[in-house]
Amino acid sequence: MSQPKHSLDQIQRWMFHAIVHPAGVNAGIESPESQSQIPVTPQTVEAVVSRSKALTSIERLNIYSNAYLARLTECLQAEYPALVHALGKELFDQFAIGYLQKYPSTSYTLSDLGKDFPKYLQETRPDSETSDAQIDWPDFLIDLAILERNYCEIFDGPGSENQAILQPDDFVTLSPNAWANSRLISVPCLRVLQLRFPVHEYASAVRRGEEPPVPNADPTFLAVTRRQYVVRRETLSKTQFQLLNEIINGSTIGAAIKSVAGQTEMGLDHLAQSLRHWFRIWCQAGYFQSIEPI
Amino acid sequence: MMGFVGVLLFHQSLKTVIPMAESRLGHPHLGLGVGLRSAHYSHILEHQPDVDWFEIISENYMDSGGRPRYVLEQIANRYPIVMHGVSLSIGSTDPLNIDYLDKLKALANVVNARWISDHVCWTGVAGRNGHDLLPIPLNEESLQHTVRRINIVQDHLERPLVLENPSSYVTFADSTMEEWEFISHMADETNCGLLLDVNNVYVSSVNHDFDAEHYIRSIPWDRVVQFHLAGHTNCRTHLIDTHDGEVIDPVWQLYRLAHELTGGVSTLLEWDASIPPFPVLHAEVLKAQKYIDGSQSVDSAAVPESNEPSPNSEAVPHPAVYVSVEAE
Numbered sequence: 001m002s003q004p005k006h007s008l009d010q011i012q013r014w015m016f017h018a019i020v021h022p023a024g025v026n027a028g029i030e031s032p033e034s035q036s037q038i039p040v041t042p043q044t045v046e047a048v049v050s051r052s053k054a055l056t057s058i059e060r061l062n063i064y065s066n067a068y069l070a071r072l073t074e075c076l077q078a079e080y081p082a083l084v085h086a087l088g089k090e091l092f093d094q095f096a097i098g099y100l101q102k103y104p105s106t107s108y109t110l111s112d113l114g115k116d117f118p119k120y121l122q123e124t125r126p127d128s129e130t131s132d133a134q135i136d137w138p139d140f141l142i143d144l145a146i147l148e149r150n151y152c153e154i155f156d157g158p159g160s161e162n163q164a165i166l167q168p169d170d171f172v173t174l175s176p177n178a179w180a181n182s183r184l185i186s187v188p189c190l191r192v193l194q195l196r197f198p199v200h201e202y203a204s205a206v207r208r209g210e211e212p213p214v215p216n217a218d219p220t221f222l223a224v225t226r227r228q229y230v231v232r233r234e235t236l237s238k239t240q241f242q243l244l245n246e247i248i249n250g251s252t253i254g255a256a257i258k259s260v261a262g263q264t265e266m267g268l269d270h271l272a273q274s275l276r277h278w279f280r281i282w283c284q285a286g287y288f289q290s291i292e293p294i
Numbered sequence: 295m296m297g298f299v300g301v302l303l304f305h306q307s308l309k310t311v312i313p314m315a316e317s318r319l320g321h322p323h324l325g326l327g328v329g330l331r332s333a334h335y336s337h338i339l340e341h342q343p344d345v346d347w348f349e350i351i352s353e354n355y356m357d358s359g360g361r362p363r364y365v366l367e368q369i370a371n372r373y374p375i376v377m378h379g380v381s382l383s384i385g386s387t388d389p390l391n392i393d394y395l396d397k398l399k400a401l402a403n404v405v406n407a408r409w410i411s412d413h414v415c416w417t418g419v420a421g422r423n424g425h426d427l428l429p430i431p432l433n434e435e436s437l438q439h440t441v442r443r444i445n446i447v448q449d450h451l452e453r454p455l456v457l458e459n460p461s462s463y464v465t466f467a468d469s470t471m472e473e474w475e476f477i478s479h480m481a482d483e484t485n486c487g488l489l490l491d492v493n494n495v496y497v498s499s500v501n502h503d504f505d506a507e508h509y510i511r512s513i514p515w516d517r518v519v520q521f522h523l524a525g526h527t528n529c530r531t532h533l534i535d536t537h538d539g540e541v542i543d544p545v546w547q548l549y550r551l552a553h554e555l556t557g558g559v560s561t562l563l564e565w566d567a568s569i570p571p572f573p574v575l576h577a578e579v580l581k582a583q584k585y586i587d588g589s590q591s592v593d594s595a596a597v598p599e600s601n602e603p604s605p606n607s608e609a610v611p612h613p614a615v616y617v618s619v620e621a622e
């Protein structure tokens with residue numbers, strides 16, 4: 001019995017780099033990563049991969065190579081349906097292939113596959129053509145990607161479906177002082193987002209099968225959560241966003257209000273009147289699981 | 295014919311304490327089941343169809359805190375569940391992922407998994423995952439490596455692993471044995487169970503120019519715990535395991551042979567692309583009953599292997615399935 005010429009580890013590293021190369025199997029075989037394991041050329045590759053009656057070794061390897069990018073770009077398309085709509089499949093796939101090069105999967109689960117896609121789009125964003133402060137098309141795409149990734153994580157992450165939710169009546173008896181010194185504990189699926197475009201409306205329209213136009217830039221503040229296992233989003237004012245953001249990050253209610261009062265363009269009387277109403281609505285929307293005195 | 299002396303000596307102590315395998319490793323014959331896919335969640339919850347059992351893709355549920363997990367737990371209350379993974383990477387030279395094994399074990403306890411299966415393959419190396427079921431060169435080194443890892447996994451999970459023959463598209467110059475020999479030795483050395491994917495045997499037999507019937511006659515039948523059935527795509531020079539359609543007649547004929555040889559084991563239909571409505575899926579696996587009853591020779595309604603190349607020349611095998619988000 002002849003000894004194998006190559007170790008299992010050599011063969012796996014060689015083959016993996018051969019089939020994941022974005023320029024195809026020939027380029028993969030010639031890549032330093034494959035060459036450092038087994039220095040064969042496309043002409044001598046039969047020393048590693050045998051041919052079949054119908055296909056050459058390169059043609060056989062090509063099946064894996066084609067499948068690698070096709071399968072993973074398809075998964076990214078499923079994770080970012082509105083972004084696919086905005087870019088068109090072809091352009092989306094170009095971004096996806098670049099992304100998979102820079103952030104290849106290192107996880108056992110496909111739900112991690114697209115986690116850095118918004119970051120990748122931000123990193124590769126072309127400079128604004130007009131001025132530094134210009135908000136344009138690339139920002140729309142980045143915001144859309146941020147929204148869709150949040151939808152994914154909220155959809156399959158921890159939720160509040162089987163938990164008690166804080167009711168408005170749970171805190172009406174608290175004294176103003178006790179109220180100010182308490183923390184509202186938000187449900188684990190609640191997130192707030194600050195975006196430059198109303199991408200939530202665009203994404204919902206795509207989900208409904210419509211052909212939405214690209215919206216104009218418009219500062220957008222969202223609360224995104226999950227109720228009955230479906231991702232829900234509600235728009236917030238800037239002041240509401242700031243307040244909820246403080247609360248989610250662990251500020252006491254008093255500290256959160258104080259911080260917001262210093263930034264808001266609302267009159268303080270108006271803010272004070274609104275707060276009671278906001279907390280009631282947010283409780284009804286299931287944003288909080290409990291209130292805890294500090 | 296092989297020099298397996300080292301392996302045999304290594305495992306001799308194990309062999310003396312582990313009794314001969316009962317048929318199906320003592321697992322029940324669950325009947326005719328289908329792979330659980332998110333497209334069918336609502337139908338299953340609403341109609342409680344009369345299907346014998348479900349197989350799940352383990353990775354789609356082990357981290358889920360959302361609807362997939364919620365639906366699974368309801369289904370597990372009513373139907374037997376088998377866990378089928380795609381990321382164990384038992385043949386890889388990368389270290390085993392213990393966190394992953396812990397999650398497999400935890401999920402198995404929650405859904406009362408009847409057994410846990412994965413594939414005789416590797417999915418990545420150097421810390422990367424290609425999310426594909428890549429073939430192992432079949433020789434003594436890789437056999438010993440795989441055997442060692444199966445033993446570790448079985449110890450960790452505290453239950454036998456069930457391993458499936460994958461469909462494949464390349465073979466290696468460094469292979470010194472046939473796949474059925476590798477799988478037989480692997481099962482003998484570890485006492486693992488086998489998931490015989492009859493369609494994969496057929497696909498690989500065409501791709502690698504071997505006799506599918508000989509393959510099925512050559513594996514240890516008493517270790518087969520489960521069968522897989524699926525459709526594939528004919529690309530004329532080769533077949534691709536796309537799981538996107540009906541089971542073709544030559545695969546049903548192999549199924550009948552496998553049924554006879556094993557005495558019958560739990561049978562599951564996989565359908566992962568162009569997924570039809572649930573009743574169509576269910577009806578497809580119920581066709582197996584005719585082969586089990588022995589009444590079926592060549593059925594006039596049987597689907598032959600297509601001689602035409604598939605219009606879908608971009609056929610992509612999809613071992614893992616992405617679960618789409620439900621949002622407003």
Ligand SMILES: [Fe+2]
Pocket residue numbers: 458491494522564
């Ligand atoms: Fe299978």
